Amino acid sequence: MAIDISTxxxxxxxxxxxxxxxxxxxxxxxxxxxxxxxRLGGISLKGTTLEPRxxxxxxxxxxxxxxxxxxxxxxxxxxxxxxxxxxxxxxxVYGGCVIAxxxxxxxxxxxRCAGIADxxxxxxxxxxxxxxxxxxxxxxxxxxxxxxAAAVTAxxxxxxxxxxxxxxxxxxxxxxxxxxxxEDAGADGLTLVNTFLGMRxxxxxxxxxxxxxxxxxxxxxxxxxxxxxxxQVSKACSVPVIGCGGISRAEDVVxxxxxxxxxxxxxxENLRNPFVCIEIIDRLPALLEELGASSFKEIIGCV
Amino acid sequence: xxxxVLTVAENRIVAARTHRxxxxxxxxxxxAPGQFVQLEVEGFYLRRPIxxxxxxxxxxxxxYKEVGEGTRSLASLAEGSCADLLLPLGTGYRxxxxxxxxxxxxxxxxxxxLHLLCKALKEAGCSMxxxxxxxxxxxxxxxxxxxxxGVEPEIVTLDGSEGxxxxxxxxxxxxxxxxxxxxCKQEGLSQExxxxxxxxxxxxxxxxxxxxxxxxxxxxxQASLEERMGCGAGFCYGCTIHTAxxxxxxxADGPVFDKEDIIWQ
Numbered sequence: 001m002a003i004d005i006s007t008x009x010x011x012x013x014x015x016x017x018x019x020x021x022x023x024x025x026x027x028x029x030x031x032x033x034x035x036x037x038x039r040l041g042g043i044s045l046k047g048t049t050l051e052p053r054x055x056x057x058x059x060x061x062x063x064x065x066x067x068x069x070x071x072x073x074x075x076x077x078x079x080x081x082x083x084x085x086x087x088x089x090x091x092x093v094y095g096g097c098v099i100a101x102x103x104x105x106x107x108x109x110x111x112r113c114a115g116i117a118d119x120x121x122x123x124x125x126x127x128x129x130x131x132x133x134x135x136x137x138x139x140x141x142x143x144x145x146x147x148x149a150a151a152v153t154a155x156x157x158x159x160x161x162x163x164x165x166x167x168x169x170x171x172x173x174x175x176x177x178x179x180x181x182x183e184d185a186g187a188d189g190l191t192l193v194n195t196f197l198g199m200r201x202x203x204x205x206x207x208x209x210x211x212x213x214x215x216x217x218x219x220x221x222x223x224x225x226x227x228x229x230x231x232q233v234s235k236a237c238s239v240p241v242i243g244c245g246g247i248s249r250a251e252d253v254v255x256x257x258x259x260x261x262x263x264x265x266x267x268x269e270n271l272r273n274p275f276v277c278i279e280i281i282d283r284l285p286a287l288l289e290e291l292g293a294s295s296f297k298e299i300i301g302c303v
Numbered sequence: 304x305x306x307x308v309l310t311v312a313e314n315r316i317v318a319a320r321t322h323r324x325x326x327x328x329x330x331x332x333x334x335a336p337g338q339f340v341q342l343e344v345e346g347f348y349l350r351r352p353i354x355x356x357x358x359x360x361x362x363x364x365x366x367y368k369e370v371g372e373g374t375r376s377l378a379s380l381a382e383g384s385c386a387d388l389l390l391p392l393g394t395g396y397r398x399x400x401x402x403x404x405x406x407x408x409x410x411x412x413x414x415x416x417l418h419l420l421c422k423a424l425k426e427a428g429c430s431m432x433x434x435x436x437x438x439x440x441x442x443x444x445x446x447x448x449x450x451x452x453g454v455e456p457e458i459v460t461l462d463g464s465e466g467x468x469x470x471x472x473x474x475x476x477x478x479x480x481x482x483x484x485x486x487c488k489q490e491g492l493s494q495e496x497x498x499x500x501x502x503x504x505x506x507x508x509x510x511x512x513x514x515x516x517x518x519x520x521x522x523x524x525q526a527s528l529e530e531r532m533g534c535g536a537g538f539c540y541g542c543t544i545h546t547a548x549x550x551x552x553x554x555a556d557g558p559v560f561d562k563e564d565i566i567w568q
Contacts, residue, residue: 026538030555034304034536046540054543054550059531061541063349070533075540075550219348271534271541272343272350274389275306 003285004295007041009240009263010163010188012097012124014041016284017253017296018277021244021267022047022101022127022167023072027086031274032093039278042097044191044265045086047129049103050113052078062200062209067219067246068268069198071212074103074132079113083120091122098122101167102156103129110142111155118160126162128152131169131194132216143169143194146181153185165189165242170222170229171197179233191242191265192233193226219268222246227259234260234301248276250283254291260301304536305332308387312362314380319441320369321412322378324353326386327362334358336420337395337507337527337559340365341535343387344373350389351377352535352554354416354507354527356445363390366415366444392535396420396505396525396559402428406501408471408516410436410508414445416527417507418452425452432501433457434474436512440465471508472515510568517562524562528553 007017019042025031028043037043055075062069077086079102087098100123104110110128117123130143130152142148149166156164166182168175170193179190195216200209208214226245234241243261247253248269256264269276284296293299309326317323334340334355340363341350351373357364369375380386395416399405405424409417414435424431433456437443440460449456458466459474467474504524506516513526530553533541537555544553546564551557 024534024539026540030536030538054545055540058542058544060543061349061531061533061539063347066348068348068533070539070541072540072543075543268348271539272348273306274304274534274536274538 003288003293004297005281005284005288007263007296007300009042009097009242010125010165012163014097014263016041016281017257017261017263018281018284019044019097019099019242019263019265020270020277021265022099022129023070024267024270027082028090028094029086035275035278037094038096039281040094040096041263041281042099042124043090043094044099044101044127045082046076047074047101047103047132048076048079048082048113048117049074049105050079050109052076052081057211059209059211060215062215064198064200064217064219066221067217068271069200069210069215069217070195071210071215073212079116083116083123087120087122097124099125099127099165101127101129103132104152107151107155110152111159114156115159118162123162125165125189126156126160127165127167127191128156129167129194131167131171140169140171143178144172146177149178150181150185153182153187157186163188165191167191167194169194170225170245175229176232176236179237183237183239187239189240189242190233190237191244192229193222193245196222196225218246220246220248223252227255230256230261231259231303250280250287253280253284254287254299257296257299258301258303262300304389304392306387306389307331308385309363311380311382311384311386314378314382317366318444319439321442321444322367322369324365324367324377324380325362326365326388329361331358331360331363332391334363334391334419335395336398336423337416338391338393339416339535339558340388340390341392342377344376345380346376347373349533350535352392352532355391356415356418357422357448358419366412368412389536393554393558394556396527398423398427399429399503402430403502404430404500405432406504406520406522407431407433408475408504408506408508408512409434410471410512411438411442412444413506413508413527417505418445418448420505421449421452421454425454434459434471436460436471436508438462470515471512472519475516475519514567517565517567525559526562526565527558528560528565529558530554
């Protein structure tokens with residue numbers, strides 16, 4: 001019997017649960033010539049802001065054992081270019097779930113950005129980034145306080161008819177309280193987690209490796225922490241959770257699902273192996289069968 | 304871009320801390336001059352971008368220097384073992400539309416991508432002057448490979464241990480038929496021997512060298528830039544720099560840029 005690996009997030013059906021995470025797959029089109037985009041359950045597009053941004057100076061990437069740090073700093077062409085150029089171009093080659101990842105530096109910016117994205121037919125879901133550690137005075141500042149996270153969620157919900165997912169930061173004392181605040185404010189789903197604030201020092205030059213000094217740490221090393229947070233939040237909240245953090249193989253996807261994730265996002269691993277999402281999708285049915293499951297949905301939250 | 308697992312046919316020292324890595328496999332995609340590969344290195348999370356020195360349908364040659372932990376690990380890659388790489392990556396050198404007289408200026412391992420370029424320019428019927436600069440005689444690489452292409456590279460070393468002493472720019476400013484560097488600027492470069500002027504230049508090497516070369520030559524030219532990369536394939540935006548044409552990803556929009564586009568730091 002064929003194993004059904006489809007899933008759904010906030011009423012949107014996904015052919016499979018694998019979504020490249022925002023910031024690790026560009027706007028999708030960058031990879032259209034190299035791999036079969038249509039195989040992907042969804043694509044979370046690069047973080048977008050109201051105005052175009054260059055981002056941070058280089059070096060923006062540092063390596064470490066078990067992962068990497070980035071301080072890209074939300075380089076993007078702005079939400080107008082997203083809806084008029086990036087999404088329509090992607091839609092010509094991709095029929096799956098398109099997730100626009102939006103960020104801002106004030107409530108008003110989040111609101112205006114979401115309002116513009118709301119008018120774009122090609123976007124299925126809005127993912128609100130309240131957790132970017134690489135920009136000052138925005139992003140993360142909204143994601144580390146329950147009241148602020150709730151305020152952003154409510155503001156975005158008020159200007160869109162599309163389902164709203166809030167992407168949470170792991171750089172908090174109690175992620176459950178933030179998750180609950182977002183759910184109470186109307187979030188239709190939650191993505192857990194964004195990167196951990198980290199740093200590397202070049203010992204020969206006695207200075208930080210990253211030009212921005214600090215950056216977001218991601219990769220296989222964060223997987224157990226992300227999994228724990230997905231587990232805690234999915235038990236405490238009733239909205240669907242997208243598991244994200246250190247996923248690099250089909251086994252990790254199954255673990256995330258068992259912890260409560262309805263779908264997953266694969267991030268850093270794309271930088272090592274741009275074909276990893278496809279490889280995971282290829283492997284998933286056989287793995288589920290080996291584990292005695294008849295579908296992906298069946299294992300969601302079983303632990 | 305493809306992901307390929309190739310066999311290490313050769314990984315040996317060819318100059319001071321400098322290795323030649325030859326990887327073999329069938330039906331390799333075409334790599335254009337100036338393009339690079341992302342090579343997986345045992346024990347390290349990110350791949351290492353390395354420019355391509357030579358390639359054919361069934362082999363690819365890379366030259367790398369042991370500069371850090373990653374390249375040290377690469378040096379221990381045994382012949383017969385496997386290497387996982389992504390290729391081809393980046394936007395390489397733009398070849399002239401018709402045969403021209405061209406100047407190639409390399410510094411250190413910059414000689415490597417220029418070798419593949421030299422091969423392509425030769426096939427395109429271009430005449431060439433190749434100037435290569437190294438710190439010292441022990442660092443010199445690829446001289447025989449250039450000779451095999453019918454080009455005698457002019458060598459300059461910083462310490463004078465081989466060839467002329469000084470910088471590549473010293474050779475460029477000493478054109479046989481010119482009195483000074485300002486004359487070169489106005490007239491273009493004289494090609495040694497023939498006296499034909501170079502109509503275009505290509506450079507790869509340390510940033511200060513390329514900045515000086517681009518600054519002194521008035522003919523059209525391109526330089527290959529380096530930046531710390533993440534994906535190496537244009538989708539993580541980890542290596543974006545400012546250019547005269549706007550933000551550009553060194554890995555995908557480059558690494559080769561027109562000199563007019565480069566904003567020197």
